[in-house]
Amino acid sequence: QSRWLGKHGELLEVDTQMMSISGSKLKLPTKPVYLHLFNDCLLLSRRKDAWKFMVFVHAKIGELKVKDLSQKLQGISGFIFHLQLCEGQQLKHQILLKSHTESGKERWITAMFPSDPLEDIEQANENYDTSQVQCIKSYQAQEHDELTLEKADILHAKTITSDGWVEGIRLSDGERGWFPKTYVEEITSRSARLRNLRENIRIKCVTQKLKVDD
Template sequence: MREELESNLLCDMLCDVIHRHTSSHFGAYVDYIRNMPYQEQTMHNLGRKNPQIMEILRELQDDQRCYRLPLKSFLVLPFQRITRLKILIENILKSTEQGSERQMSAEKALRALIKVVEACNREVGRMKMMEEIVHIANKTEFECKALPLVSSSRWLVRQGQLAQLSEKENIFGHRKLCHIYLFLFNDLLLVTTRKGMDRFVVRDHVHRSLIEVSEGLEEKEDLECASWERMFCLALLKNQRGTTSQFLLQASTHAEKITWMEVLSHRVDGMEGIYEEWGFLEGRRLVDGERGWFPDYCAVQVTNEYVQRKHLRQRRHVLQTANRILNRRHTVAQATACFR
């Protein structure tokens, strides 16, 4: 740009210069933005190890040549240059004639700059999400089977505290409320409890596609002090132990309950799996629970995890329906016995 300015005060080729460098060299700005969180973390670690470094930085900041600006203001200058170039091209476009070569050159340079700015913004968002997951991983410990939380393809969807209706009754026959904390990622749900102010213990975890939520109205008679408008049922169809677990949860507000039910209901199904074949299979009849063995040619093996998860949800619905029918029969039988 300086060479162009020296040769031509009108800077007719300015947009061509910007486009050429944007297409060839400005990927370095994207890399710089990607590494900015590591710059900040490095400065933080250096300050903890050697407080004298922070004192030196404060002295430099007070210098008139720094205009009392912190170091972070200077570290962000490279990215600010990109945005200023974008503003420059936009102002050039305002003064160009419609359909002229200068307009076409400016538009081409602007499109290239916009791509760089968008790529930088994506990196900022991605690094923030990664930093958030690392922070969560550092403050959680697993009571159950552990798994690696930090992944470039994982991001946090929602987190928050809910009240859980306990499974055990107290001496008065009532069930009390205790607190749990949920971390919902795009592919995973962690059910945790607090351990101190900012530590969490993972009690249960499950793939997000194996989550089922419902209003949970079947146990209304067991609740005397809980607000039913704010309660819902969360079922983990197949947790890390390979079993089904269920939680009756209460949100702080009705709107929060609706939000949790919506985000938990959104399932992301995964890839296919491959399983070993056997000559005979053991199965259980859902109607009466009868178990037995049968030849494998009598059944079709499901190797798609999406179908497996769908069948797990269907199985749970069948079992719930069967339990309701049995409860009604038991109630009718008791009522009939009373009238005899």
């Protein structure tokens, strides 16, 4: 199996050994940590210089566990999640990671733990009240986890962050990715959302029938 890099970037490691209280506030010292997420493994490293990194721990994709702590640590700036790297059933390393933005945290979590897009679409089809957005101007993806949009695309909005990013699933083909909220508008009409879902199901049924006939 070939290995390819899906996502990389810098987050902050929260140093729990150096936590302190100043007045009524909890101070959380941090230090940079670099993540390289491949299709089969995750590497955590420290940057040595502009182009060199020293890896201090790694784990297979299927041996990662995560817990979002942002709601439990209210009042603390930044968005924090707890990442565990295992080897089999044994815990190899655990780390608290902090992002300055909600989208940064969410994009890392979804990159490490992607859901099945077909299951997401099926759930959207079964639940008529799921959020939908429509593209109002085309967008060209800038990162691997982003989705290129064409004007008039209809998408199921799976996640909308406080800093203006959306994780969406295009109804027409099931492609999933992130894009800026400014490129879409919410479909507020329930009847319009129902119509979009029914039309999507109708097109898929026709497509499947044509494949069977061939």
